[in-house]
Structure formats: structure tokens, C-alpha cells
Amino acid sequence: MPISINHVQKEDVREMFDDIAPKYDFLNHFLSMGIDKRWRKRLRKEMAKNTPISIIDVATGTGDLAFELSKIKEASIIGVDIAEKMLIIAKEKSQKKKLNDRVSFQLADGSELPFSDNSFDAASISFGIRNFENPQKGLEDILRVLKPGGYAYILEFGKPEKQPMKSFYKLYSSHILPFFGKLFSGHTKAYKYLPSSVKKFLFGDNFCELMKTAGFEEARFIKLTFGIVYLYIGKK
Numbered sequence: 399m400p401i402s403i404n405h406v407q408k409e410d411v412r413e414m415f416d417d418i419a420p421k422y423d424f425l426n427h428f429l430s431m432g433i434d435k436r437w438r439k440r441l442r443k444e445m446a447k448n449t450p451i452s453i454i455d456v457a458t459g460t461g462d463l464a465f466e467l468s469k470i471k472e473a474s475i476i477g478v479d480i481a482e483k484m485l486i487i488a489k490e491k492s493q494k495k496k497l498n499d500r501v502s503f504q505l506a507d508g509s510e511l512p513f514s515d516n517s518f519d520a521a522s523i524s525f526g527i528r529n530f531e532n533p534q535k536g537l538e539d540i541l542r543v544l545k546p547g548g549y550a551y552i553l554e555f556g557k558p559e560k561q562p563m564k565s566f567y568k569l570y571s572s573h574i575l576p577f578f579g580k581l582f583s584g585h586t587k588a589y590k591y592l593p594s595s596v597k598k599f600l601f602g603d604n605f606c607e608l609m610k611t612a613g614f615e616e617a618r619f620i621k622l623t624f625g626i627v628y629l630y631i632g633k634k
């Protein structure tokens with residue numbers, strides 16, 4: 399039975415991401431050894447198969463997925479997030495990349511999206527749903543704003559189940575990641591929270607079940623990098 403309530407409070411999550419915003423991009427690429435770019439690229443390739451024009455990127459953070467999705471021909475992307483400081487960085491990056499006509503950002507809660515029903519051809523969320531106070535509610539609202547027949551693409555951490563990756567990942571996430579996270583961000587809590595939130599969160603079939611409970615007609619996953627990350631694809 400999937401769990402749908404997290405033990406995180408929205409305000410704590412917002413504060414944490416606002417605090418680490420200036421270091422977020424550097425740490426993201428450093429701690430994933432650059433593989434995070436490949437995970438977002440894979441999502442974009444899957445999404446591009448359905449040629450969406452209007453896309454919402456929920457929990458967009460500093461906008462890396464939104465920028466990746468702007469490579470889809472003629473697509474317009476709206477990125478939303480609750481952490482204003484993450485969005486400030488996203489907007490600066492958008493200006494530098496000269497993507498302001500294709501990509502825009504808005505402060506909004508992913509569980510109460512300020513858009514009408516059936517507004518978007520596609521929705522995405524990368525490494526965000528785990529941080530929602532109520533992930534099921536987030537999925538329900540993403541589903542609401544999707545057009546009938548539209549798809550949601552979700553990247554989230556899983557857990558490698560086969561050795562030797564299982565042991566390496568355990569060591570990496572419980573010791574190496576918090577050490578470097580703290581060293582470079584000075585934020586002990588955030589980089590302890592990351593592995594502990596991954597540990598508690600659903601993945602694989604259980605997450606697909608949560609998507610179906612939220613109302614998705616279909617939900618499937620693609621395992622990436624030995625199951626460190628899962629790409630979920632759900633159809634409205």
C-alpha cells in the first residue's frame with residue numbers, strides 16, 4: 399500500500415531550498431558527477447516523442463529541466479516552485495540563455511497550481527515530488543492541469559537493488575554525499591535530509607501505484623543508472 403504523506407513540512411522545505419539556492423547547481427552537478435544532466439536529457443527525449451507544445455515543469459528549482467525541455471521544437475515551458483530564491487537563479491539563467499520567450503517562471507505550490515484544468519500537453523517534475531508535504535496531492539494537481547491524453551514525466555531517486563551498486567550507493571548516500579554537501583554548502587541539515595528522504599520514499603512499482611491512486615490511467619517506469627534514478631511516465 400503506497401504511503402502518500404511525507405514527514406516534511408512545506409515551510410521547512412521552502413526554507414531549506416532558499417538557503418542552499420546559491421550553491422544548488424554546483425552541488426547538483428558535483429554530487430551526481432554530472433550524470434544529472436543525462437537524466438534530464440532522457441526525460442526530454444521521452445517527452446519529445448509526444449511533441450508537446452505547452453509544458454509545465456513543477457518544482458522547477460533553478461530551471462535546469464525547463465531549459466532542457468526548451469529543446470523540444472516549439473514548446474513553451476512554465477516552471478513553478480515554492481522557493482523564491484531558486485526561481486531568482488532560474489530567471490537569471492533564462493536571461494543569460496536568451497530563453498525568456500520560451501521559458502517562464504512563477505512562484506506557486508505544486509499541490510495548488512494556479513492554472514485551469516486541462517491546460518498543458520505535458521508535465522514534468524524532477525527530484526521534486528519526494529519533497530512534497532503530500533506527494534499524492536501533488537500528483538493529483540499535476541493530473542488536473544494536464545489535458546486529457548497528456549503525459550506526466552517524473553524523475554526521482556530510487557535504490558539500486560543489485561550488488562555491487564547497492565553497497566556503493568549506500569556508502570555514497572549515507573557518508574560521502576552528506577560530507578561534501580555540508581563542506582560546500584555549509585548546510586548540514588539539507589544534505590542529511592537528501593539521503594534520508596530518498597530512503598523513506600516510494601520507488602518503482604509502489605510509486606506507479608501512487609500515481610494510479612492519484613488518478614493516472616497508466617503509469618510505468620524506466621530505470622536509469624542501475625536504479626539510482628527512475629523515470630516515471632503517467633498518462634491522463
Ligand SMILES: C[S@@+](CC[C@H](N)C(=O)[O-])C[C@H]1O[C@@H](n2cnc3c(N)ncnc32)[C@H](O)[C@@H]1O
Nearest residue numbers: 415457458459479480481507508524525526529
Ligand atoms: C531537489 S530540487 C529539484 C529542482 C529541479 N527540478 C532539478 O531537477 O534540479 C526540489 C525542488 O522542489 C521544490 N518544491 C518542494 N515542494 C514543492 C511544492 N509543494 N511545490 C512546488 N515546488 C516544491 C523545492 O523548492 C525545490 O526547488
